Amino acid sequence: xxxLTLNISTSPHVVKGLSTDTIMKHxxxxxxxxxxxxxxxxxxxxxxxxxTSTVFAVATEHLLNRWxxxxxxxxxxxxxxxxxxxxxxLPPAFPLWMTAIGSAISIALGKFIFGGLGCNVFxxxxxxxxxxxxxxxxxxxxxxxxxxxxxFFNVPSSVFAxxxxxxxxxxxxxxxxxxxxxxxxxNSQSYDLVMGFCGGSAGETSAVFLLxxxxxxxxxxxxxxxxxxxxxLTVLVFSGTMHFLDATRYPSPVFMVFxxxxxxxxxxxxxxxxxxxVTSTGVWxxxxxxxxxxxxxxxxxxxxxxxxxAILLTNAISPHIDNLIRPxxxxxxxxxxxx
Amino acid sequence: xxxxxxxxxxxxxxxxPPENKDTTNGLPIRQFPFAKEYIIPVxxxxxxxxxxxxxxxxxVARGQLIAKxxxxxxxxxxxxxxxxxxxxxxxxxxxxxxxxxxxxxxxPYSGQEVAEGKPIPLDTSTPEEILQAIQDCGIxxxxxxxxxxxxxxxxxxxxxxxxxxxxxxxxxxxxxTDHRVMLExxxxxxxxxxxxxxxxxxPKIIIAIExxxxxxxxxxxxxxxxxxxxxxxxxxxxxxxxSEKMLITAVLGREVPSGGLPLDVGVVTVNIATTAExxxxxxxxxxxxxxxxxITGPAIKKKGNYLIPIGTPLRFVLDHVGIAEDxxxxxMGGPMMGVAVSNLDISVTKGTSGILVFxxxxxxxxxxxxxxxxxxxxxxxxxxxxxxxxLGILAKFxxxxxxxxxxxxxxxxxxxxxxxxxxxxxxLVQYFRLSKARYKRHxxxxxxxxxx
Ligand code: SF4
Ligand code: SF4
Numbered sequence: 001x002x003x004l005t006l007n008i009s010t011s012p013h014v015v016k017g018l019s020t021d022t023i024m025k026h027x028x029x030x031x032x033x034x035x036x037x038x039x040x041x042x043x044x045x046x047x048x049x050x051x052t053s054t055v056f057a058v059a060t061e062h063l064l065n066r067w068x069x070x071x072x073x074x075x076x077x078x079x080x081x082x083x084x085x086x087x088x089x090l091p092p093a094f095p096l097w098m099t100a101i102g103s104a105i106s107i108a109l110g111k112f113i114f115g116g117l118g119c120n121v122f123x124x125x126x127x128x129x130x131x132x133x134x135x136x137x138x139x140x141x142x143x144x145x146x147x148x149x150x151x152f153f154n155v156p157s158s159v160f161a162x163x164x165x166x167x168x169x170x171x172x173x174x175x176x177x178x179x180x181x182x183x184x185x186x187n188s189q190s191y192d193l194v195m196g197f198c199g200g201s202a203g204e205t206s207a208v209f210l211l212x213x214x215x216x217x218x219x220x221x222x223x224x225x226x227x228x229x230x231x232x233l234t235v236l237v238f239s240g241t242m243h244f245l246d247a248t249r250y251p252s253p254v255f256m257v258f259x260x261x262x263x264x265x266x267x268x269x270x271x272x273x274x275x276x277x278v279t280s281t282g283v284w285x286x287x288x289x290x291x292x293x294x295x296x297x298x299x300x301x302x303x304x305x306x307x308x309x310a311i312l313l314t315n316a317i318s319p320h321i322d323n324l325i326r327p328x329x330x331x332x333x334x335x336x337x338x339x
Numbered sequence: 340x341x342x343x344x345x346x347x348x349x350x351x352x353x354x355x356p357p358e359n360k361d362t363t364n365g366l367p368i369r370q371f372p373f374a375k376e377y378i379i380p381v382x383x384x385x386x387x388x389x390x391x392x393x394x395x396x397x398x399v400a401r402g403q404l405i406a407k408x409x410x411x412x413x414x415x416x417x418x419x420x421x422x423x424x425x426x427x428x429x430x431x432x433x434x435x436x437x438x439x440x441x442x443x444x445x446x447p448y449s450g451q452e453v454a455e456g457k458p459i460p461l462d463t464s465t466p467e468e469i470l471q472a473i474q475d476c477g478i479x480x481x482x483x484x485x486x487x488x489x490x491x492x493x494x495x496x497x498x499x500x501x502x503x504x505x506x507x508x509x510x511x512x513x514x515x516t517d518h519r520v521m522l523e524x525x526x527x528x529x530x531x532x533x534x535x536x537x538x539x540x541x542p543k544i545i546i547a548i549e550x551x552x553x554x555x556x557x558x559x560x561x562x563x564x565x566x567x568x569x570x571x572x573x574x575x576x577x578x579x580x581x582s583e584k585m586l587i588t589a590v591l592g593r594e595v596p597s598g599g600l601p602l603d604v605g606v607v608t609v610n611i612a613t614t615a616e617x618x619x620x621x622x623x624x625x626x627x628x629x630x631x632x633x634i635t636g637p638a639i640k641k642k643g644n645y646l647i648p649i650g651t652p653l654r655f656v657l658d659h660v661g662i663a664e665d666x667x668x669x670x671m672g673g674p675m676m677g678v679a680v681s682n683l684d685i686s687v688t689k690g691t692s693g694i695l696v697f698x699x700x701x702x703x704x705x706x707x708x709x710x711x712x713x714x715x716x717x718x719x720x721x722x723x724x725x726x727x728x729x730l731g732i733l734a735k736f737x738x739x740x741x742x743x744x745x746x747x748x749x750x751x752x753x754x755x756x757x758x759x760x761x762x763x764x765x766x767l768v769q770y771f772r773l774s775k776a777r778y779k780r781h782x783x784x785x786x787x788x789x790x791x
Contacts, residue, residue: 006666006667006668006669006679006680006681006683007667007668008668008679008681009679009704010679010766010768010769010772011674011676011677011753011758011768012674012675012755012758012759012768013668013670013674013675013697014356014674014675014703014704014759015703015759015761016354016762017703018716018760018762019705019707019709019764020709020712020763020764023712023762076709078712117712118709118711118712118713118763224715273713273715274713275713277715278713278726278728278729279715279718279726280719283715322726322729326726327718327724328724329597329723329724329725329750330350330584330588330597330722330724331584331596331599331723332596332750
């Protein structure tokens, strides 16, 4: 027998083989079709915004790790997801310097100060988005029309605006279906909405591609399908009830589900594993709360879009959901200690 | 999800690791050759180590008592071979600690006949006599835990045993010992059942078998004596169904209370190979000298199911079956709950249900540990519905009291399902083992520190 040194591992000695970085990589992959579609519809501007935000997110993560002398964590791909998601929920002609700041804020304030991956309370991309909304309310509600003829060659000047210098709103027109409905009572065509032939953020408009990405991830068991299903069902039922009660004031449930950032939010942002509950029951409740908040904000709030705040607020109560909703431990009585 | 508290032939959650049983489940049990030396640790069961009753230089016969039970929770040990006691010294064991052990050198030309003992009559013995006989034969749970069987079978006066469940689940991947025993030792199993019925007074018997061993279920059904109230129940494959509590839930839909015993819900469970052993040994009053072990794994050349004398050195076993050049890890037991071997100088014991050898290229574990991303995979895997994610975080903060009091740490039976699924490769079970030990030590110390 050859001379040996044996490894001492602790049981279990076999593992399933799914790895966190693999999951994250696939999430990035699943976002690609919708992002590519955004570029197709909005042109080079959208591409630049999404690229910038991804690059800055990864760079920020790397530098912050360097700063506290830790090994870099960019190879777990979570920073790339954050950056890409942020880019996808920004207007396609958003100034790049603002994008970069938003990206850095996402990582630094959305993730790093909580202790990095796994410790963040909120979805980091949405933290960056909320910051940008507060800091640059004008730029973030300035939309580009889809399918402009020169969209691949002529980048809107706002994209290359110098920090704090040039006028941010430079004649870019257009509106999103949600704002059109909210402020002008214009209904969009359902077909255009589902396909994504409409105004909106760089990567949020194509419900079809977002759904495909989501289905792929759910099939690979890399995404908790219960969250998007619960969010979308709640929105459908709640807004459907309102539409049924007063069809002139409230938009159709189909419009509510497919318009704006709901698909992107429900499938890719609400499902941020770190900021959502861990139990199946908890996840249903979490999704339902997001759905209710989305409808409340959209129908009665001052903003046309409510997905971001709905998810952020629900992120904040997610730990409490986990605390309150616990499966009964095997062999204990129904009324287990809940403290 | 269990909404209505009802169980249909299963238990909550659980996992489906690749079974890897196909290479050995068709191979009949073969007798293993005799080694040049046997090393028998006196501590190879749970409970008090046995007390040596032989001297160095003494001649012993195969099946002769060489160490006696030290207390009620303890079993005696019998010589696996006819030979000479060469040495009584400290020997290494699987746990890594040393134990007293008996070295026996077999007589080279002995036919190795087994010494007959006093037969235990089936019909005229009282339950106490049968339990005593089971202890005297040195029988422990052969599924791996090696808990003295007579202790488990003892039904206290205030309890009743309604069901006797025989565990033929064998949910650990790779292992096929119980499978082969069911196929080849069916008669012994039914004899064993008769003894067990007498000992426990159980009116109903269920043999539980996972669906991947349908042939064993069919065989046992075919040869079932008509007078026995035995039901053979085939349940869907899922890990960790072989664990006592999960088995009871899967078969009867009853939940054993937290911290309780199967008898609290009127059940006694016995491993199927243990039952066969009882049926084989008691009619002759013999002690246990050998057991069936699956030797398998990618780095083993002659994989199979072998009948191996207790005390055979692991090194001899591996030499005989042949191993690949680059072996990296050896486990005793299955890949989910088995223990990694640090030292090839240990020997086969009563609790060894399998020997697995992996080469370095067969190990798919990753060394990179990511932070917990709260994906919930562990929560969906835990058969007792704990929250391993939260427990894992608390363990890092050494919040042992909170883990136990608020998050039911003590209900974790270390099945490893959570670690198996964790994409961040967090060694959760390892944390929980340590945390339990720390918690116990720290609560044991508490009253003292208050006195001081
Ligand atoms: S499986 Fe691992 S990463 Fe996922 S929640 Fe459990 S401990 Fe965390
Ligand atoms: S090892 Fe413990 S916590 Fe992990 S799945 Fe098994 S019982 Fe649950």
